[in-house]
Amino acid sequence: MKIIVCVKQVPDAKDVRLDPKTNTLSREGVQSIINPYDRHALEEAVRLKEKHGGTVIVLTMGPPQAAEILRESVSCGADEAVLVSDRAFAGADTLATTYTLSQAIRKIGGADLILCGKQAIDGDTAQVGPGLAVRMDIPYVTCVRRIAQVNDKSFVVERLMDDGYDEVEVGLPALFTVVKEINEPRLPSLKGKMKAKKLAITTLTAAEIDADVAQLGLKGSPTWVVRVFAPQLKGERSMIAGTVQEQVDQLAEKLLEWC
Amino acid sequence: MDYFLTEEQQMIVDLSRQIADELIIPQRAALDESEDFPTEILDAVAKADLFGIYIPEQYGGIGAGTFEIVLALEQFGRGCVGVATAFAASALGAFPIMIAGSEEMKQKYLPDIATGSKKAAFALTEANAGSDASGIQTTAVLDGDEWVLNGTKQWITNAGEARIYTVIAITDRSKGPRGASMFVVEDTDPGFSYGVKEKKLGIRASSTRELIFKDCRIPKDRLIGREGTGFITVMKTLDKSRPGIAILGVGLGQAALDEAVTYAKQRVQFGKPIISFQAVQHMLADMAIQLEAARSLVYAAAKHIDAHPRDMSKASSMCKVFATDMAMKVTVDAVQVLGGYGYMRDYPVEKMMRDAKILQIYEGTNQIQRNVVGQELNKEYTKA
Ligand SMILES: Cc1cc2nc3c(=O)[nH]c(=O)nc-3n(C[C@H](O)[C@H](O)[C@H](O)COP(=O)(O)OP(=O)(O)OC[C@H]3O[C@@H](n4cnc5c(N)ncnc54)[C@H](O)[C@@H]3O)c2cc1C
Ligand SMILES: Cc1cc2nc3c(=O)[nH]c(=O)nc-3n(C[C@H](O)[C@H](O)[C@H](O)COP(=O)(O)OP(=O)(O)OC[C@H]3O[C@@H](n4cnc5c(N)ncnc54)[C@H](O)[C@@H]3O)c2cc1C
Numbered sequence: 330m331k332i333i334v335c336v337k338q339v340p341d342a343k344d345v346r347l348d349p350k351t352n353t354l355s356r357e358g359v360q361s362i363i364n365p366y367d368r369h370a371l372e373e374a375v376r377l378k379e380k381h382g383g384t385v386i387v388l389t390m391g392p393p394q395a396a397e398i399l400r401e402s403v404s405c406g407a408d409e410a411v412l413v414s415d416r417a418f419a420g421a422d423t424l425a426t427t428y429t430l431s432q433a434i435r436k437i438g439g440a441d442l443i444l445c446g447k448q449a450i451d452g453d454t455a456q457v458g459p460g461l462a463v464r465m466d467i468p469y470v471t472c473v474r475r476i477a478q479v480n481d482k483s484f485v486v487e488r489l490m491d492d493g494y495d496e497v498e499v500g501l502p503a504l505f506t507v508v509k510e511i512n513e514p515r516l517p518s519l520k521g522k523m524k525a526k527k528l529a530i531t532t533l534t535a536a537e538i539d540a541d542v543a544q545l546g547l548k549g550s551p552t553w554v555v556r557v558f559a560p561q562l563k564g565e566r567s568m569i570a571g572t573v574q575e576q577v578d579q580l581a582e583k584l585l586e587w588c
Numbered sequence: 589m590d591y592f593l594t595e596e597q598q599m600i601v602d603l604s605r606q607i608a609d610e611l612i613i614p615q616r617a618a619l620d621e622s623e624d625f626p627t628e629i630l631d632a633v634a635k636a637d638l639f640g641i642y643i644p645e646q647y648g649g650i651g652a653g654t655f656e657i658v659l660a661l662e663q664f665g666r667g668c669v670g671v672a673t674a675f676a677a678s679a680l681g682a683f684p685i686m687i688a689g690s691e692e693m694k695q696k697y698l699p700d701i702a703t704g705s706k707k708a709a710f711a712l713t714e715a716n717a718g719s720d721a722s723g724i725q726t727t728a729v730l731d732g733d734e735w736v737l738n739g740t741k742q743w744i745t746n747a748g749e750a751r752i753y754t755v756i757a758i759t760d761r762s763k764g765p766r767g768a769s770m771f772v773v774e775d776t777d778p779g780f781s782y783g784v785k786e787k788k789l790g791i792r793a794s795s796t797r798e799l800i801f802k803d804c805r806i807p808k809d810r811l812i813g814r815e816g817t818g819f820i821t822v823m824k825t826l827d828k829s830r831p832g833i834a835i836l837g838v839g840l841g842q843a844a845l846d847e848a849v850t851y852a853k854q855r856v857q858f859g860k861p862i863i864s865f866q867a868v869q870h871m872l873a874d875m876a877i878q879l880e881a882a883r884s885l886v887y888a889a890a891k892h893i894d895a896h897p898r899d900m901s902k903a904s905s906m907c908k909v910f911a912t913d914m915a916m917k918v919t920v921d922a923v924q925v926l927g928g929y930g931y932m933r934d935y936p937v938e939k940m941m942r943d944a945k946i947l948q949i950y951e952g953t954n955q956i957q958r959n960v961v962g963q964e965l966n967k968e969y970t971k972a
Binding site for chain 1: 595596599600602603606607610611632635636637638640641650
C-alpha cells in the first residue's frame with residue numbers, strides 16, 4: 330500500500346502573533362512545528378505500514394525550511410519525503426494549495442491512500458483535505474477517529490460526529506482527514522533520526538509538477554483576507570413562558586415578525 | 589560545558605532528553621508512590637531504538653559503545669533513577685552474553701534485547717553473597733543434556749519483568765574461584781519462579797525481587813562461555829556497566845541542581861531571593877563544580893573503556909565512586925536549599941535524595957570500588 334501523508338509546517342501555537350497591519354500571521358522568530366493533527370495522520374500511516382506493509386511518503390508544500398518537518402516525519406517512521414517548493418507558490422490559499430498538492434501527487438504516481446490532518450492550526454480552514462480529494466477525483470472521509478477494517482479494495486472507518494460517530498465504508502484510493510483521537514503519535518526513533526539525517530529529500534518546483542502558473546500562489550488564490558477577528562457571541566435571548574399553546578403562538582408571532 | 593559530541597551522539601542526547609521531559613518527569617512522582625513498573629515508558633524507549641544503543645548492528649542494535657549508553661542514561665537519570673535503573677538493568681543482564689556468549693547465543697538473545705521486546709536481568713547477589721561474590725550457594729549440576737539449578741538470588745532488578753536472566757551458579761565447589769559458571773535462564777523455564785517484591789527507600793519504579801530455582805532444568809547450551817569462567821564474566825560485566833551507574837548520579841545531580849537554583853531564585857526571605865545570600869550561593873556553586881567534575885570523569889572513563897576493553901577496572905570504579913558520592917551530597921544539599929519545602933513530597937528533591945542512596949550501594953558498594961582502585965594502584969606500582 331502506498332500512503333501519502335500531507336504535512337504542513339505551522340508556527341508553534343505557543344508563540345503565534347497576528348500582524349495588525351497586514352492581517353497575516355507574523356512568522357518571524359516563531360518556532361515552526363509539524364501541524365499537530367498531521368502527526369496523527371503520519372502515525373496512522375506508519376501503523377498501517379507496520380501492519381499491512383507498504384511505503385509512507387510525506388509531502389509538504391512550503392519554503393525550503395519546511396524540509397525540517399519532512400526530516401522529523403522520517404525520524405518518526407516515514408520512508409520518503411517530497412518537498413514542493415517554488416516562489417510561485419507564495420501566498421497560496423486553499424484553492425491554490427490543493428491544486429499544487431494534487432499536481433505533486435500526480436507527479437509521484439498517486440497513492441492508494443492519502444492522509445491529512447483535520448485542519449491546520451494556523452489557517453484553520455479544514456479545506457485542504459476535502460479540496461485535494463475533489464481535485465484527485467477520489468472519495469474522502471473527514472474527521473476519521475479510527476480505521477476499523479482494512480480490506481483489499483476498501484476501508485471501514487469511523488467518522489467523528491458531534492453526537493457519536495458514523496461508520497463509513499469507502500473504496501480505495503481514498504483520502505481521510507484525521508482527528509487526534511485516532512492514535513497517540515510516537516516519538517522519533519534513533520534509527521529514524523539517523524535515516525532522516527542522511528535522507529535526500531525530493532524537491533519539486535512548479536515546472537516539475539507541470540503546473541499551470543495561473544493557478545498557483547497569490548495569482549491562483551481568490552481568497553482575500555479583509556480582516557481577522559474573533560467573532561463575539563452577542564445574540565439576545567428571551568424565554569417564552571406559558572402553556573404549550575401559548576408558547577407556540579408567541580414563537581410563531583416572533584418568527585413572522587423576523588421574516 | 590561543551591563535550592564536543594558527534595552528530596550521532598547529540599541525537600542520542602536529544603531523543604533521551606525528549607523521553608525524560610515528555611514521558612518520565614511527568615510520571616515519576618506517581619510511579620514513586622504506586623511503585624508500579626514503568627512499562628509504558630519503557631515501551632516508548634524501545635520504540636525509540638534506545639535499548640539497542642550498545643548492541644552490535646549485526647544483532648539489530650545501533651552498534652555504539654559505553655559512551656553512548658552513558659549519554660542516554662544521563663538523561664534518564666535526570667528524569668527518574670527508578671525508571672533509569674529498570675532500563676540499565678537490561679543492559680547489565682545482556683553484557684554477559686555479549687562478553688562471553690557463543691555466536692548462536694548472541695543471535696538467539698541479543699536481537700530481542702536490542703528491540704526491547706524482551707528485557708534482561710543480571711543475577712549475582714544472594715542472602716550470604718553481597719560484596720563477597722564468592723559466597724554464592726546457588727548450584728548448577730549437569731544431568732545429561734541439561735543443567736539443573738538450585739538456589740535463591742536476592743534483590744534482582746527487573747525480576748518478574750525481564751524474560752532473559754543471566755545467572756551465576758557454582759558448578760564445581762572444589763575449584764574455588766574457577767568453580768562458578770554463568771547461564772541464561774528464561775522466564776518460562778521449569779522450576780524457575782520469583783519471590784515477593786521488595787519495599788524500598790527509593791528507585792521505587794524499579795522492581796527488586798528474588799529469583800527462586802527449584803530443580804530448574806535448562807538446556808546444556810545455556811552455559812555462557814566455558815565452564816568455570818563465571819566470576820571472570822561477572823567482573824568484566826560490572827567493569828563495563830559501572831559507568832552507567834556513575835552517570836545516573838550525574839543525571840540525578842543535574843536534576844537536583846536545576847531544582848535548587850530555580851527555587852533559590854524565586855524564594856524570598858529577608859526581602860531578597862535566597863540566592864543572593866552567599867551561604868546559599870556557595871552551596872550551589874559547590875554542587876555545580878562537583879557535578880561537572882563528575883560528568884567529565886564519567887565521560888572520560890566511558891571513552892577509555894570503549895578504547896581499552898582490557899583495562900577497564902580502575903577507570904570504571906573511580907568514576908562510579910566519585911559520581912555517586914557526588915549525587916548523594918548534591919541531593920542532600922538540594923533539599924537543604926529548598927528548606928522545609930524540600931522535605932515535602934510536593935517538590936521532587938526529597939525523592940532525588942532517596943534515590944541517590946542506592947547508587948552508592950548496588951553494582952558494588954563504594955567501599956568495594958575503593959578497594960578495586962587501591963588494588964589496581966598496588967599492581968601498577970609493583971610493575972614499575
Ligand atoms: C481566511 C484565510 C486566511 C488566511 N490567512 C493567511 C495568513 O494570514 N497567512 C498565510 O500565510 N496564509 C493565509 N491563508 C492561507 C492558508 O494558510 C493556506 O491556504 C494553507 O496552505 C491551507 O489552508 P489551512 O491552513 O487552512 O489548511 P487546512 O485545510 O486546515 O489543513 C488540513 C490539512 O491539509 C494538509 N495541508 C494543508 N496545507 C498543506 C501544505 N502546504 N502542504 C501539505 N499539506 C497541507 C494537512 O494535512 C492539514 O492538516 C489564509 C487562508 C484563508 C482561507
Ligand atoms: C535496589 C537494589 C537492586 C539490586 N539489584 C541487583 C541486581 O540486579 N543483581 C544483583 O546481582 N544484585 C543486585 N543488588 C545487590 C547489590 O549489588 C548488593 O546489595 C551490593 O553488592 C552490596 O552487597 P550487600 O548489600 O550484601 O552488602 P554487604 O556486602 O553485606 O556490605 C555491607 C557493608 O559492608 C561494607 N563492606 C563489605 N565488605 C567490605 C570490604 N571488603 N571492605 C570494605 N567494606 C566492606 C560494604 O561496603 C557495606 O557498606 C541490588 C541491591 C539493591 C539494594
